[in-house]
Amino acid sequence: MDGLAFYAFAYLAAAVFAVIVSQRLGLGTVVGYIAAGVIIGPVLQVSTAGSDYLEQFSEFGIVMMLFLIGLEIDPQMVWKLRAKLLGLGGLQVAATIGVITVVGTAIGFTWQQSLLFGFIGALSSTAIVLQTLEEKGMLESDGGRASFAVLLFQDFAVIPMLACIPLMAAAGNAAPAGHGSTLIQHLPGWASALLTLAAVAFVVIAGQYLSRPIFRLIALLRLREIFTAMALLLVVAIALLMSAVGLSPALGAFLGGVVLANSEFKHELQNDVEPFKGLLLGLFFMTIGAKIDLGILRDNWLVIFAATLALATIKVVVLLPLAWTFKVRTAAGWLFALGLAQAGEFGFVLLSIGQERxxxxxxxxSIAILVITMGMILTPALFAIYARIAILIDNRQGQNEADQPDEGTIIIAGVGRFGQIVNRMLLANGHKTVILDYRADVVDDIRRFGIKSFFGDASRPDLLESAGLSKADLLIVAIDDRDRATEIVSHARQQNPNIRIIARAYDRLHHYELLDAGADHIVRELFGSSVEAAGLALQSLGMHPYEVEKRKSIFVDEDVAGLNRMAPLVDQSTRVSDNPTFIAGFKDIGRVIESAMRGERTTYEEIVRRGWSPPELGESHSPPIHTTRAPPAGTEP
Structure with a gap:
């Protein structure tokens, strides 16, 4: 069997199967695409006719990735992270390159090869690390923020690395390989330099003054598909121009993205290019996997395993002291070091160019590809090691003396946007609070305003005890981590049965979890602001402000009463959308609210006769207003 349809089927089927399996195993999509390439190449021996053309086509995925990275550059964000971005990120990249280059040269590689390995080793997997940090709720922690800053610097550092590889190849007298001749091939040095600078200047000027009017015209004409075509045309045109003057297409695409980063069409460009980038980038990784020689894996498995461990060890040895130097403390430092201990997706790009040159x-x-892949596969294990180290640090060392909180009668766990407002209100009314938060920079900022705050994870029992949990009158759980919030409420209720607990709920279902855990009052995080927005909408539609306030009050009262009445219908083992009783009850509550808005009591009295009576005050902790953010299917705030 042969032909385009067969090859398309083979590539797509392998990609779908391998990526789903890889994602389910927690290994990420990159490992899945590489595995798909191994399946269609070395394993099934699918014909590779036209593979050179396919590989060139797939390289546009890298070009589009750099274009999107350029679009993502926000000067304000870069300035905010400047200390960790330039200091921590710059030192990490420079130190890792230096160590790996020295080690590589010492064991017999050329300096060009060793330096290329240093480039590859200095990078980490942005996709895998950020996804894992977000899933574990650690992206906003000290270690998570430091990791994000370094990953961002690594993305920037790829640009000079791409520019250095042709110079390294020329220094090694390697015949530069390429996809065709360039315009500067037969020009004198001064002329080629001028032409190159002119090409770069043209990209900047055209991106700023030529592309915007064209995009604006297309937007006015509402030609949605032509906007997508223009976005692709822009990327391809930049790639062709850069190739024509002997520069990296990816470098040109990055520059074009930076020029358009502040454009009013930024988000539309991102949405249009992203799907093509994902598919072409997946195709690129599949071509990398198809190049893997399983015989090399069989014959060199010990070398590959040793190199993978050596790379992880070198990166931890470099990263951990840097973390401590930049005050990324204790367990957060280990999270930073172990989380970034693998090589990243751009390593495949650098390897491909290095082999081409x-x-x-x-x-x-092939061995280097396998080392990078093995490092990605081992990333979940590295995060598991971090978890064990964090437990040991908590158990053996506890908090530093400077971070031991004073005892207080009011404890606030979490001082983000939600907790800060609560704290300000209490302070304005003469109350003293003890604040616990696991983000050291937030704690330091709040202390500058004279507010007592202490670094630490409020879900740790020993930290809560140090803050005076056993004697406290009130605990406010203001963190946005659903599981940790429930855990804190449960522990506090067990240790101090008399304490009053006010908790922030993620959604309607989380409200019931917190209620079971022992919270006295539960606030659904977006409920109040959502009701306020709805009131403004009614007023904008012509309703009198007095009538708006009256209807807002009715809605809140009926929704809270309905929330209490529906508590017995919750089944934690069944999804809300699969619970017909809960759905029926939810619809009844909607009918009650509609009737109340019209001043009718019939529907409410009918439901009460069927048994929908609110619980007695002594039956459970009475929660007032409760809210959510992005509820699961079948629920709302």
Missing amino acids: QILTGQIA
């Missing part, structure tokens, strides 16, 4: 042989490149 004849810096690496095919066998060395």
Whole structure:
């Protein structure tokens, strides 16, 4: 069997199967695409006719990735992270490159090969690390923020790395390989330099003054599909121009993205290019996997395993002291070091260019590909090691003396946007609070305003005890981590049965979890602001302000009463959308609210006769207003 349809089927089927399996195993999509390439290449021996053309086509995924990275550059964000971005990120990249280059040269590689390995080792997997941090709720922690800053710097550092590889190849007298001749190939040095600078200047000027009017015209004409075509045309045109003057297409695309980063069409460009980037980037990783020689894996498995562990060890040795130097403390430092201990997706790009420029042989490149892949596969294990280290640090060392909180009668767990407002209100009314938060920079900022706050994870029992949980009158759980919030409420209720607990709920279902855990009052995080917005909407539609306030009050009263009445219908083992009784009750509550808005009591009295009576005051802790953010299917705030 042959032909375009067969090859398309083979690539797509392998990608779908391998990526789903890889994602389910927690290994990420990159490992899945590489595995798909192994399946269609070395394993099934699918014909590779036209593979050179396919590989060139797939490289546009890298070009589009750099274009999107350029679009993402926000000067305000870069300035805010400048200390960790330039200091921590810059030192990490420079130190890792230096150590790996020295080690590589010492064991017999050329300096060009060793430096290329240093480039690869200095990078980490942005996709895997950020996804894992977000899933574990650690992206806003000290270690998570430091990791994000370093990953962002690594993305920037790829640009000079791409520019250095052709110079390294020329220094090694390697014949530069390419996809065709360039305009500067037969020009004198001064002329080629001028032409190159002119090409870069044209990209900047055209991106600023030529592309915007075209995008604006297309937007006015509402030609949605032509906007997408223009976005792709822009990326391809920049790639062709850069290739024509001997520069990296990815470098040109990055520059074009930076120029358009402040454009009013930024988000539309991102949405249009992202799907193509994902598919082409997946195709690129599949071509990388198809190049893997399973015989090399079989014959060199010990070398590959040792190199993977050596790379992880070198990066931890470099990252951990840097973390401590930049005050990324204790367990957060281990999260930072272990989380970034693998090589990243851009390593495959650098390997591909290095092999194309004849810096690496095919066998060395295959071994390096396997080392990068093994590092990605081991990333979940590294996060598991961090979890064990964090527990040991908590158990053996506890908090530093400077971070031991004073005892207080009011404890606030979490001082983000939600907790800060609560704290300000209490302070304005003469109350003293003890604040606990796991983000050291937030704690330091709040202390500058003279507010007592202490670094630490409020879900740790020993920290709560140090803050005076056993004697406190009130605990306010203001963190936005659903599981940790429930855990804190449960522990506090067990340790101090008399304490009053006010908790922030993620959604309607989380409200019931917190109620079971022992919270006295539960506030659904977006409920109040959502009701306020709805009131403004009614007023904008012509309703009198007095009538708006009256209807807002009715809605809140009926919704809270309905929330209490529906508590017995919740089944934690069944999804809300699969619970017909809960759905029926939810619809009844909607009918009650509609009737109340019209001043009718019939529907409410009918439901009460069927048994929908609110619980007695002594039956449970009475929650007032409760709210959610993005509820699961079948629920609302």
